[in-house]
Amino acid sequence: MTKEEFLTELQDTLQRDDQVLETDKLSDYEEWDSLSKMAVMAFFDKKFGKKVSLTELGSFKTVEDLIKFAGL
Amino acid sequence: MAQSKFKHVKVSAIATVVPQREISIYDELQYYGGNVKKVDRMRKMVGFFKRRVVDEGVTSADLALAAAKKLLSDSGVDKNSIDALILVLQTPDYPAPASAFSIHRDLNLPQTCIAFDVNLGCPGWVYGLQIAHSMIESGANKKILLLTADTPSTKVDVSDRQNAPLFGDAGTATLLEYSEKELNETFFDLGADGKGYEAIIIPAGGARLPLKFSREADYKYIAKIFEPIDTANGRRVNLTDKYMNGLEVFNFTTNVVPEKIKDLVKYANVSVEDIDALVLHQGNKQIVTSVCELSGFPLEKCSYKTFEDFGNQTVSSVPAAICHTLGEKISSPEGIRALCSGFGIGLAWGSCLISLSGVKCSGVSDFELTDTIQSRSQLIDYWQKKFKDT
Numbered sequence: 482m483t484k485e486e487f488l489t490e491l492q493d494t495l496q497r498d499d500q501v502l503e504t505d506k507l508s509d510y511e512e513w514d515s516l517s518k519m520a521v522m523a524f525f526d527k528k529f530g531k532k533v534s535l536t537e538l539g540s541f542k543t544v545e546d547l548i549k550f551a552g553l
Numbered sequence: 554m555a556q557s558k559f560k561h562v563k564v565s566a567i568a569t570v571v572p573q574r575e576i577s578i579y580d581e582l583q584y585y586g587g588n589v590k591k592v593d594r595m596r597k598m599v600g601f602f603k604r605r606v607v608d609e610g611v612t613s614a615d616l617a618l619a620a621a622k623k624l625l626s627d628s629g630v631d632k633n634s635i636d637a638l639i640l641v642l643q644t645p646d647y648p649a650p651a652s653a654f655s656i657h658r659d660l661n662l663p664q665t666c667i668a669f670d671v672n673l674g675c676p677g678w679v680y681g682l683q684i685a686h687s688m689i690e691s692g693a694n695k696k697i698l699l700l701t702a703d704t705p706s707t708k709v710d711v712s713d714r715q716n717a718p719l720f721g722d723a724g725t726a727t728l729l730e731y732s733e734k735e736l737n738e739t740f741f742d743l744g745a746d747g748k749g750y751e752a753i754i755i756p757a758g759g760a761r762l763p764l765k766f767s768r769e770a771d772y773k774y775i776a777k778i779f780e781p782i783d784t785a786n787g788r789r790v791n792l793t794d795k796y797m798n799g800l801e802v803f804n805f806t807t808n809v810v811p812e813k814i815k816d817l818v819k820y821a822n823v824s825v826e827d828i829d830a831l832v833l834h835q836g837n838k839q840i841v842t843s844v845c846e847l848s849g850f851p852l853e854k855c856s857y858k859t860f861e862d863f864g865n866q867t868v869s870s871v872p873a874a875i876c877h878t879l880g881e882k883i884s885s886p887e888g889i890r891a892l893c894s895g896f897g898i899g900l901a902w903g904s905c906l907i908s909l910s911g912v913k914c915s916g917v918s919d920f921e922l923t924d925t926i927q928s929r930s931q932l933i934d935y936w937q938k939k940f941k942d943t
Contacts, residue, residue: 496594515715515786516598516839519803523843526807535800 482528484553491547494524505544525551555743556820559686560735564907566628566728567883568915569876570620571605571721571863573922578602578718585714595718600838600857604721604864606706610926613644614652616724617702618659619920624726625660628913630696632660635728637697638668639685641677641868643898644704645670656700667694674753675834675897676743677701677868678725679905683741685729699727703867708755708795713788716795719837721864724920725872737890737908742817746809749900752801757792764793802897806840810896811847814904817892821906825850828906829889830879834896835860835870844894863917871895873917875909880916883909 482490484503492501495512507513518538525531529551541547578592578601585591595601607616617640625632638660640653651670662668673680678701685697705720757778758764764778765771778792790796818825831850833841841857859866859874866873871893875883882889888910896902927935 496598512594515799516595518800519839520598522800522803523807523839526843527846532808533804535804538800 482551482553484548487548487551487553488544490524490528491521491544494520501544503543503545503548507541507543507546521547555741556817557683557687557741558738558821559690559741560738561732562686562689562739563730563732563736564682564727564909564912565730566624566630566913566915567726567872567876568620568624568627569723569725569869569873569917570616570623570920571723571866571873571917572607572611572616573919574606574608576604576606581711581718584712598839599719600841600861601718602861604706604718605723607704607722607920608922610928611704611920611922612646612652613642613702613704613722613724614640614646614655615926616704616722616920617642617652617700617726618656618724619918620702620724620726621656621660621698621700623915623918624698624728624913627915628728630728633663635662635666635696635698637685637688637694638662638666639671639681639697639699640669641671641673641681641699641701642703643672643674643868644702644707653700673901674703674867674899675836675870676895676899676901676903678727678871679741679893679895679903680743680901682727682729682905682907683743683903686739686741689729689731695731697729699729701725701868701872703869705795705865705867710789710794713790713794715786715788715799716797719865721866723863723866723869723873725869725876727872738821739908740817740821740906741903742813742820742905743901743903744809744813745899745901746805747899749801749805751796751798752805752900753795753797753898755793755795762792802836802900803840805900806836806896807843807847809900810844810894810902810904811849813902814844814848814850814892814894817904817906823890823906825854827890828854828892829882830891831855832871832874832879832891832893834894835863835865835874836897837865867897868895876914877917879909880914883912884914886911888912
């Protein structure tokens with residue numbers, strides 16, 4: 482998966498209307514709630530075979546952190 | 554590893570009862586500032602849609618009794634032949650005795666039929682099924698009525714948008730019988746992890762934090778217990794409400810349950826292709842699809858429709874999903890092989906691989922309010938008189 486594909490998939494996962502950018506802060510998203518966090522955990526598990534721990538989930542501050550975690 | 558298999562037990566009938574009152578998340582736009590888009594998002598992401606909730610005064614035992622009556626009348630089974638009644642629930646009518654006894658009375662079951670409650674939530678039907686299988690295969694019992702029920706809507710405030718749209722009330726009944734003839738084996742894999750004891754919990758109302766007013770000093774604690782707590786995500790709760798760490802539960806579910814389902818498939822020496830349906834606890838759409846995919850099952854074999862139409866019915870969600878989505882298939886003589894899995898509070902999980910054929914399935918029926926449901930005032934008068942007369 483490329484970075485661009487990742488950003489599109491993330492936008493769909495978060496059910497966000499606006500485009501998702503690498504520099505975006507997650508706390509600025511109205512959609513960054515417990516539902517989204519759950520969806521992101523499932524997204525990493527299903528698409529990358531990676532388990533996100535609750536500590537890791539809490540450490541994600543930007544979209545870039547998510548991209549790094551995905552290993553892209 | 555708590556694995557077991559049985560070959561002389563058959564599920565012969567199953568029924569689900571839900572309250573008539575249906576609430577759609579679209580009826581509650583006021584809690585989302587009238588923002589339909591926000592509600593659409595929740596529907597798409599989590600599957601929030603409709604749920605059934607009980608009217609004031611209706612309890613879990615009422616729903617379980619109604620499901621039992623529906624099963625008995627549709628299957629035509631002689632109730633005098635039932636020798637055990639197991640009720641799985643976490644909201645008994647009274648702290649003591651077990652609610653199974655009032656159902657025993659109301660069904661007019663014989664003295665030869667034992668009765669007891671099992672305190673379990675979401676994994677409870679599979680646990681109850683395993684207990685019933687063990688009792689029958691051992692020769693101790695021949696015909697067991699397994700009931701499940703919960704009224705989670707009564708434990709959350711309607712303004713609590715994290716939990717209120719999630720849960721639906723329901724009761725189910727399953728009849729299990731001894732078969733002289735050897736049947737397709739039923740396989741179980743059960744487990745528990747007490748380290749997750751506090752992940753889903755109602756802290757007050759039990760023996761640790763009792764709601765008891767016997768001494769003046771108790772008032773101080775009662776006031777504290779009911780003191781409103783404002784949570785980080787904008788909910789107002791108190792210690793008698795259900796606490797759930799949703800992310801921790803989701804994490805446990807996706808880490809543990811798929812592996813346990815794979816273990817069961819291996820233990821039964823079958824492949825995913827040999828299994829017709831995967832019936833998962835209807836936690837929410839995200840949980841069902843994640844567990845399904847991570848367990849290696851195609852999404853076509855698994856449904857979250859019961860969650861969308863009725864909500865998360867906790868202990869009843871697996872049998873309710875069978876009644877709701879597989880009724881015709883399990884009633885046919887050929888039947889199906891289903892892998893059922895329940896998981897959650899405890900934390901605990903239970904999965905079984907079971908052949909279901911020729912089952913008398915009553916589907917999902919509406920609960921009918923009867924005049925035997927007493928109001929709180931009536932009950933208080935009744936019990937005060939009882940105490941005075943002793």
